Amino acid sequence: MKLKHKIHLSSTLLMFFVLLILAVVIYYSFSSLAYETEVERLEAEVEVMVATFNANSSEESPDNILRAYVPVDGLIKEKNQSSNLLSTIQRPSVDVEFPNDVAGTSGHMAVEGEQFAYVTAPVIWPGGEVVELIVAQSLREVTANLATLRLVLISVTMLSMIPIFLSSALLGRVLTRPIEGLTGTMRRIQRDGSFEKLPVARESRDELSQMGVTFNEMIGLLEENYRKQEEFVSNASHELKTPLTVISSYADLLQRRGAQDPALQEEALTAIRTETERMRQLIEQLLHIARRSQAQMDWQKTDLEPVLKQVMTAMNASYDRDFRLQLQQPLIVETDVQQLKQLLYILLDNARKYSEDSIDMEAGNNGAVYIKIRDYGVGIPKESLPHVFERFYRVDKARSRETGGFGLGLSLAKELADSLHLRLEIDSIEQLGTTVTIVFSGNFNVEELQSGQEG
Known part of the structure; x- marks a missing residue:
């Protein structure tokens, strides 16, 4: 996979997960707040109901008093101290069997797939008996609002991914364009044997621009070293050519006339020895320069x-x-x-x-x-x-x-x-x-x- 595709894919997935986590946090925070608000509102209504019920001194039936306080889309259950159900006052819109036992004094729970807020409170029944009331209210509206919120969050997340997808693709191209230019330049250098530099915007100071500047500096050094190497080889060849020419000339002269002329023989041998020593010194110096990098x-x-x-x-x-x-x-x-x-x-x-x-x-x-x-x-x-x-x-x-x-x-x-x-x-x-x-x-x-x- 190309680098620009990796950048595109990774940045898109990263932003998708960030938005997904953000949406989940928003949804669960709002749902928790909504449920707690409904439970608190029901607790306040139950406190008023209990105070009114305990203050009633008439001979009116307790069920008649409680029926006036049954929540909309809710119910009230009455239990004595033996946990025996006395009666249930339930709105017609509630068609579920609410359990007789609940955890804690208040909260919310799912009953047959529907969310309910509930509150328990003790009251004094006529005749002095203590009866526990379970007041429950359906949270259909809150559930509907949460479904709408869920739909909105999903839609916003999906719509947000469109510009993120496009921008990450653009980001991948922007980041890899200098690298592609560098790769293309290196291939041309390898193919043509030329020393080509990258066009670099000097006013930019980002890492990609610095990479281009560094590459151009490296190419400049390579070009200079290559030129010096060519000059070095040329000069070394020239320096070696002269003593080799002298040695070759005197060797030919010795071959033709050296045996008959002792003076010429001595002159030739001296010249050959001198030029050989010069070549030895030159080669030693060249080798010493070559070994400098390894010292x-x-x-x-x-x-x-x-x-x-x-x-x-x-x-x-x-x-x-x-x-x-x-x-x-x-x-x-x-x-x-x-x-x-x-x-x-x-x-x-x-x-x-x-x-x-x-x-x-x-x-x-x-x-x-x-x-x-x-x-x-x-x-x-x-x-x-x-x-x-x-x-x-x-x-x-x-x-x-x-x-x-x-x-x-x-x-x-x-x-x-x-x-x-x-x-x-x-x-x-x-x-x-x-x-x-x-x-x-x-x-x-x-x-x-x-x-x-x-x-």
């Missing part, structure tokens, strides 16, 4: 000083350069140490490639913990700064190839920074150098110092 973070509070010293020691030992570290104060942060080290290695290696001078790293706290890596190399043009974190983007392609860069280092650094909840800021002046700043989103240093002082 598990190991968060812990860490003192930056030993971490930064280890990184700088490793860089000084690996390269014939001067890597200098400056710490202003003890700095405590919450991070993944291994991922942070990898980020620092990438940024320091990038600074090393494009600078012949020393490289400085400074860490401090100016409201937020930061790490600055500063080189004094060729710098980056101002117009290139917004693009340096894009994959395969290189400011100077010829120079990058000489240094072995693929344009993936800073892109990987940006992904690492995002996963560590860090902000990367880059500032550069051509021919003067570049400064990359890592800013931590949380400041745990003050908290750690306070707890240390309390201890």
Whole structure:
């Protein structure tokens, strides 16, 4: 069953049951009130009758006195203390055999399918005997009125179901129209391979409108990721094409002339080894980027000083350069140490490639913990700064190839920074150098110092 039919059926049945329960409550409340009112009215008449009967001092027959008080469509029965029926005074319109025993002093009961209100009262008979009177009155009018009320309630309930039926059908269509549009759009996307968005009324803020906005945002992200994936594959293919071409060319040259020319053989082997190493580095970086989505973070509070010293020691030992570290104060942060080290290695290696001078790293706290890596190399043009974190983007392609860069280092650094909840800021002046700043989103240093002082 379709969702709109489920909404239609469920809302219609729900309203039907609500109206049915309401009608039943109204009917039984009114019938109870009507019966109780008739019983109370009969009790008042019986009180007057008993008072008049007890005050009578004449020699007139008791039956004659009681006959004047017999209710319309009613009767009066007389019983002595032995529960023997003395007589019954009954209107001609009453053609039922009313029972001699009733429950309680007043109430209403059904006799042969007809409702009666009754009241019992004791009176003093001439001669001093106490006699119990049962006064009963037919409730035909009340029953007829209740039948009319029942008919009215049924009619109103049925008539009310017509607009409810139509409105619930309309409600089902209104609620499912955006879902049907979403389903149709998804089918067209699946069939045509296009990235289509839903038309959404921006002024509406209901859940269905929010669903459409969220779907459009998701489609936008998918389209952007698809475009980036195509660009990534294209750039990766281009980067792999060059070393493969060089290897293929030198392999052909070796096959033709390598055996006769040792110098050419050495040149070819060197070129093949160099290009193979470049391919290995590129593939490692590509694999590392692919594995970023599966990386598990190991968060812990860490003192930056030993971490930064280890990184700088490793860089000084690996390269014939001067890597200098400056710490202003003890700095405590919450991070993944291994991922942070990898980020620092990438940024320091990038600074090393494009600078012949020393490289400085400074860490401090100016409201937020930061790490600055500063080189004094060729710098980056101002117009290139917004693009340096894009994959395969290189400011100077010829120079990058000489240094072995693929344009993936800073892109990987940006992904690492995002996963560590860090902000990367880059500032550069051509021919003067570049400064990359890592800013931590949380400041745990003050908290750690306070707890240390309390201890």
